[in-house]
Amino acid sequence: MENIFIFLFNSIIVSSTICTADRLSNSVSLKIQRSFCFYCGHNLAWFDTIPVVSACILRNKCRYCHTSFGRYYAIFELFYILIGTFLWGTPVTWITGVFLLFLSLEDCSKQSIHANILFPWIGYLLVLHHDAEHLCLTVLILILSIILVKHRHTLGSGDIPVLLSLILSTTPVIFSCTLLIGCCLALFYLLYSQQKRLPFVPFLSGGWVITNLYILFLL
Template sequence: MISTVIFPAFFPIAAAVLGLVLGSFSNVCIHRYVHGESIVLPASHCPLCRHTLAWWENIPLISYLLLRGRCRACREAIHWRYPVVEAISGLWALLLALAFGFSPAFAVYLLFGQILIIISFIDLELFILPDVYTLPGSAAALAAAVFVLDLPWATSLAGAVVGGGAFLALQQGYKWLKGREGLGTGDIKLMVLLGALLGWQALPLVVFMAAVSALAVSLLYLRRAGSQGLQTAVPFGPFLSLGGMLYILCGPQIWHWYMGF
């Protein structure tokens, strides 16, 4: 009786802690993909001086604060990405726990959220959405949507086809008009993943939220960078990931509000 009362209240906190831990692992995946290293070996270390981290230097967020954002050995600044990824991951897990509780949906969305976080930060650094995540992720999304989330297989499959097909058409259309690439192939594969996971009905809202957030960030960047910002490419993958994550949290509510407006 006590556990049935305490566990629901405790679960969001436990989920946030789990999210922080997963965020720490996501940082490993991001950094080592960017630098072409194995995610298994060597042990966690400073990328500059190769100092092997003690256990207390690996506590998500807390270690960053204790170390004041610097390596204990060489005193060089720790990359801003580390606390940001951990904080985003922890917040994502907390919001999912509040929205879905202790459920299969929580586990599925937590996993795919980590994939989206990893590929987004890789895209920010390399302008690449790695096949090693998007291709297996798309297949896993189709299976999870059908067998765990109870999404009709036709809806999930149509989402993958419509999402990838629409962005492939945009890519080829832009290339035909401008004579150069304007949309990466990785974005097409990411849309296959999002379409399979969320279904075709979700895609218009996902793309809309991605476009609005990308426009807002671009305008802010242009304001700060001036005319030089016009020559700077902005990866779209992180914004598509954000659109997908926002849809998971509040997409159906937004649709209901819009239809009743």
């Protein structure tokens, strides 16, 4: 029964996070309570907003204008719901995952994120993990990130709080694996797409997910 509750709670959190990111990316006020279709503007009924289930029944299309809102939307939503359920036992990791999901969606949409929402979280993590190992790595990454932002222009300023959150929310080894995998994923994407710029947060999130799933199931 407890696992069912955790799964349902994560369904609500993931669905709300996706909705919030969509609204901010499309400059839609969060004060509008009713969910609606971004294509036709029609208000959605409650049975159109059930996480995963509604997307599967409607085949990832709006019930009213029949516009597709993503071929793999239900799979994406279910994937993050399951990740949240698996990570429920470690609250710091779970909360970090929610932030990463939100910021990744924003970064994918407009390559700009509301990184300021991470500052209170970083402050809490500094109180929680203020040992010499974490602090030294934090200072090192902060200096390197500032150099990449100010002088090399190869990193966005919004990526710095994300990196600091990742450092302070886990062990240095896990952070190193996350950063390595994220950079490799980003490099493969650049080689495949032949683009000069990319949203880096989704690749960091991908590295973070892969690392945590490896720890959960293979260690």
